Amino acid sequence: MRNGSTAERFRARLGIVTPWFGFQLSGGAEQQSWQLAHHLANAGYLVDVLTTCCASFNDDWAHNALPAGTQRSGNIVVKRFRVDKRDRRAFARVNAVLTGLRPEQLKRSVSPIGEDEARVFEEDNINSSALLRYLAADGASYRALVFIPYLYGPTLAALPAVADRAWLQPCLHDEPYAYLPAVRRTAHAARGILFNSAGELELAVSLFGPGIIKKSTLVGQGVEIPKDSGSFAERIGNFVPRSERYVLYLGRQDPRKNVGLLVHAFGEFRRRHPMSPLKLVLAGERSTSYGDTGKGIVDLGRVDETEKAALLAHSLALVQPSTMESYSRVMMESWLHGRPVVVNEQCEATATVVRETGGGLLAGTVSSWESMLYYVDVADSKALDAMGERGRLHALHSSSWPKVIEAYERALGLRVAGNGPRPRGLETIRQVSAGSAPLARHYADALTRTLERAQVRSFLSESPLAGSDDAPLVVHHTCGVVEEAAPLPARGAALICHAEAAATEQHQLACRATLSGAVASYGTAFGSTPSTVAELQAVGFDEPRFLPICVDPRDWDCDDDRPLAKALQDGCTNLVYVGPFNELESLDQLLTAFLHYLTLDRDSRLVLVARGEVDETIYGRVSAKVRSLDLVDRVLLARDIAEPQLQSVYRCAHLFWSLDEGNSLGEGFLQAMWFDVPIIAYKTEVSTRLVGDAGLLIADKSDLMAVAALAQIVVTDGELRRRIVRAQRTARACFDAETIARDLLDRLAVPGREPQEAH
Amino acid sequence: MLETRNPEIDVDALMLRLRSRVSELERGHDESLPGKTLALRNSVFINSLEAFINIADQKAQLRTQWPSHLGGPIFGSSKLRWLVLRALAFLFKDQRHVNEAFIAAFRESISLNRQLIEQVEILRKDHEILKKSVSESAAER
Numbered sequence: 058m059r060n061g062s063t064a065e066r067f068r069a070r071l072g073i074v075t076p077w078f079g080f081q082l083s084g085g086a087e088q089q090s091w092q093l094a095h096h097l098a099n100a101g102y103l104v105d106v107l108t109t110c111c112a113s114f115n116d117d118w119a120h121n122a123l124p125a126g127t128q129r130s131g132n133i134v135v136k137r138f139r140v141d142k143r144d145r146r147a148f149a150r151v152n153a154v155l156t157g158l159r160p161e162q163l164k165r166s167v168s169p170i171g172e173d174e175a176r177v178f179e180e181d182n183i184n185s186s187a188l189l190r191y192l193a194a195d196g197a198s199y200r201a202l203v204f205i206p207y208l209y210g211p212t213l214a215a216l217p218a219v220a221d222r223a224w225l226q227p228c229l230h231d232e233p234y235a236y237l238p239a240v241r242r243t244a245h246a247a248r249g250i251l252f253n254s255a256g257e258l259e260l261a262v263s264l265f266g267p268g269i270i271k272k273s274t275l276v277g278q279g280v281e282i283p284k285d286s287g288s289f290a291e292r293i294g295n296f297v298p299r300s301e302r303y304v305l306y307l308g309r310q311d312p313r314k315n316v317g318l319l320v321h322a323f324g325e326f327r328r329r330h331p332m333s334p335l336k337l338v339l340a341g342e343r344s345t346s347y348g349d350t351g352k353g354i355v356d357l358g359r360v361d362e363t364e365k366a367a368l369l370a371h372s373l374a375l376v377q378p379s380t381m382e383s384y385s386r387v388m389m390e391s392w393l394h395g396r397p398v399v400v401n402e403q404c405e406a407t408a409t410v411v412r413e414t415g416g417g418l419l420a421g422t423v424s425s426w427e428s429m430l431y432y433v434d435v436a437d438s439k440a441l442d443a444m445g446e447r448g449r450l451h452a453l454h455s456s457s458w459p460k461v462i463e464a465y466e467r468a469l470g471l472r473v474a475g476n477g478p479r480p481r482g483l484e485t486i487r488q489v490s491a492g493s494a495p496l497a498r499h500y501a502d503a504l505t506r507t508l509e510r511a512q513v514r515s516f517l518s519e520s521p522l523a524g525s526d527d528a529p530l531v532v533h534h535t536c537g538v539v540e541e542a543a544p545l546p547a548r549g550a551a552l553i554c555h556a557e558a559a560a561t562e563q564h565q566l567a568c569r570a571t572l573s574g575a576v577a578s579y580g581t582a583f584g585s586t587p588s589t590v591a592e593l594q595a596v597g598f599d600e601p602r603f604l605p606i607c608v609d610p611r612d613w614d615c616d617d618d619r620p621l622a623k624a625l626q627d628g629c630t631n632l633v634y635v636g637p638f639n640e641l642e643s644l645d646q647l648l649t650a651f652l653h654y655l656t657l658d659r660d661s662r663l664v665l666v667a668r669g670e671v672d673e674t675i676y677g678r679v680s681a682k683v684r685s686l687d688l689v690d691r692v693l694l695a696r697d698i699a700e701p702q703l704q705s706v707y708r709c710a711h712l713f714w715s716l717d718e719g720n721s722l723g724e725g726f727l728q729a730m731w732f733d734v735p736i737i738a739y740k741t742e743v744s745t746r747l748v749g750d751a752g753l754l755i756a757d758k759s760d761l762m763a764v765a766a767l768a769q770i771v772v773t774d775g776e777l778r779r780r781i782v783r784a785q786r787t788a789r790a791c792f793d794a795e796t797i798a799r800d801l802l803d804r805l806a807v808p809g810r811e812p813q814e815a816h
Numbered sequence: 817m818l819e820t821r822n823p824e825i826d827v828d829a830l831m832l833r834l835r836s837r838v839s840e841l842e843r844g845h846d847e848s849l850p851g852k853t854l855a856l857r858n859s860v861f862i863n864s865l866e867a868f869i870n871i872a873d874q875k876a877q878l879r880t881q882w883p884s885h886l887g888g889p890i891f892g893s894s895k896l897r898w899l900v901l902r903a904l905a906f907l908f909k910d911q912r913h914v915n916e917a918f919i920a921a922f923r924e925s926i927s928l929n930r931q932l933i934e935q936v937e938i939l940r941k942d943h944e945i946l947k948k949s950v951s952e953s954a955a956e957r
């Protein structure tokens with residue numbers, strides 16, 4: 058059900074911010090912003106396009122070719138702002154450095170260029186101070202502002218100024234620009250991020266970390282369904298599509314789109330098969346021509362819509378060699394005409410969908426492109442048609458504009474998910490805790506984010522249990538903490554019991570007595586570890602439930618520690634343990650296993666991060682052991698590290714490795730799952746509950762060489778890693794902070810917001 | 817020793833693999849890291865050569881569009897622009913052929929180098945297998 062009438066929709070004013078805007082512009086992002094603006098306007102929204110006076114990407118970015126001001130284009134309003142002067146040469150110099158970088162030189166969270174050069178890229182990009190001033194003054198009048206695409210001034214400079222209502226539609230590719238600090242800042246600043254394809258979303262998470270997952274939405278991209286073939290052009294210059302055998306490249310003829318590779322592969326193909334009538338047709342804007350009729354390469358330059366339709370309909374296949382695609386609109390257009398595609402296997406966005414649908418072929422190297430061209434040339438037309446049909450069915454399903462607009466409405470908060478009226482929640486939930494304040498804060502945050510219009514009042518450290526307040530009371534109790542020896546509140550809706558690993562037998566007895574006394578006064582009970590659940594059951598609570606610690610990836614929606622990230626991406630394999638330091642034996646075993654691992658992979662590093670319960674003596678002994686084994690260069694030992702540093706550790710980790718035997722809260726496991734780090738852990742109650750469905754559990758660690766060999770297999774076997782990570786993604790959803798909060802709310806019978814899923 | 821409820825992982829197959837890896841380690845066999853490093857270095861080197869040649873190839877193409885930053889009153893006329901582009905195309909026709917020939921030759925050379933590196937790698941692996949079997953038979957004797 059739509060959340061609001063048509064009249065309400067008319068009131069919602071939306072802005073699309075893009076550097077260039079016009080019907081005639083052929084770039085992917087330009088076409089997307091044009092079509093999105095018109096389709097949103099057709100759906101009833103007031104749409105303003107905020108753009109510059111620069112005519113196109115190919116024009117001088119400091120030249121105001123179009124008049125500034127407001128004009129109406131159909132049912133949208135276009136506001137153009139004058140571009141600023143810029144140092145074109147300085148920008149070109151930095152741009153040349155960036156485009157010359159090879160993929161292996163790019164490291165996550167590390168700027169590929171120096172700070173000064175990065176500043177030149179931002180300041181001498183296409184920029185408009187007038188647009189910035191307008192957004193500062195009138196930005197609040199928009200319900201939502203969509204910034205397309207990510208790498209130009211209007212997005213990099215303006216988005217942070219209106220971050221509370223800014224959605225970034227990055228049109229992201231795996232290219233050097235995506236690694237710039239300004240781009241990371243923008244991605245973290247945006248209220249939401251919209252993606253064209255699943256591959257693009259994957260890339261963004263790998264570049265910006267799991268902090269963006271909760272605010273990301275896969276909206277897809279709409280493509281117009283082709284009209285009747287009677288309206289297609291018969292000929293384009295001297296070229297008659299109907300009577301030719303050709304493969305088609307459609308789009309900007311730019312070296313960055315890998316056209317050179319395609320032309321080279323086609324040349325090789327023609328050299329080996331000189332009698333083949335197959336031609337390569339290039340259609341799209343270009344500054345230099347690749348055309349060579351002698352070699353069968355036909356350059357048609359820019360074509361209009363009817364010519365494009367004719368070329369697509371009569372081609373044997375569309376070829377898309379670019380690795381820099383976030384979606385590839387032309388691929389969908391080709392499929393809508395029932396023609397198969399050949400795409401670059403190194404492009405996540407296009408290759409993923411071709412693999413899934415079977416609507417085409419994949420090629421990477423020159424020789425594989427040559428083989429695919431040969432295949433297309435000699436293949437049975439029925440086989441090509443069948444591939445094209447599979448693609449057509451997918452395109453019809455995924456690129457329909459009504460569905461895409463619906464996804465935008467949901468993402469921008471213009472439409473709510475689910476059916477029926479929203480249940481009214483309680484206004485307040487009270488939480489009380491003395492010794493377990495940080496844990497209680499985790500739950501409080503999760504509850505606040507989950508409850509609809511409600512407020513969680515946490516009384517941490519003190520206990521102002523005002524008698525008049527009848528909101529449900531959630532009490533946190535930690536067994537073994539002296540401060541909690543005080544009696545529990547007389548009545549409460551729920552009791553959450555945590556365990557202190559260092560608790561003495563005397564503490565445990567006291568705790569058991571406290572819990573026994575609370576059985577009759579509390580509606581329901583939860584244990585944050587399996588052992589506390591057993592304890593609650595033992596004292597007489599009816600069906601106590603396991604409620605693991607809340608880990609919310611939104612806490613990492615910020616920059617990580619760049620110097621540390623750079624240091625950890627030096628080519629070494631990073632094996633990581635993050636958790637308590639309260640048991641010497643398991644840490645000792647981990648060090649010995651790592652010594653074995655070093656015999657298998659000399660370029661590896663063990664990162665030990667002490668978090669949670671840290672015993673000073675044990676920490677000191679581990680540190681001494683690292684020195685005595687001469688592993689100072691190979692083992693990074695740290696404690697009390699800040700969140701950005703922890704984020705860097707996880708983002709650069711190849712494996713989470715725990716031989717811990719204690720019943721920790723398992724926070725490290727959940728964090729590793731969010732960072733897609735495969736987990737190998739010693740089998741304990743906690744690891745079985747949290748990791749058992751996805752990662753690998755070691756039941757016997759007597760042979761540490763075998764443990765090391767297992768770690769090496771997981772680190773080096775890409776397919777095994779993928780399987781573990783895939784299952785970990787499913788598992789983490791069960792332990793998501795909102796799912797946990799919902800579990801708690803269900804027991805309290807409090808309705809809350811539907812869990813928000815990252816699409 | 818190993819457990820998981822992940823339905824996508826065949827624990828028995830993984831255990832088999834682990835045992836074979838451990839017995840391999842106990843026999844003292846290890847893959848040669850320097851070989852891997854060499855292959856990686858060669859591949860990076862060849863890729864950078866290919867990047868250079870792609871730039872050269874792109875720059876060697878016939879220019880058909882006027883550079884957007886070269887405007888002003890002198891080159892404002894589209895007819896003049898067309899004439900200049902045609903004149904440049906005519907003047908540098910021979911040079912273009914020379915460039916194209918060089919680029920083609922260099923591409924062939926890169927392809928040959930790649931093949932040679934692959935062959936060296938195969939030979940290196942053969943050599944290692946041979947060395948291993950010699951040491952095993954010596955141990956048996």
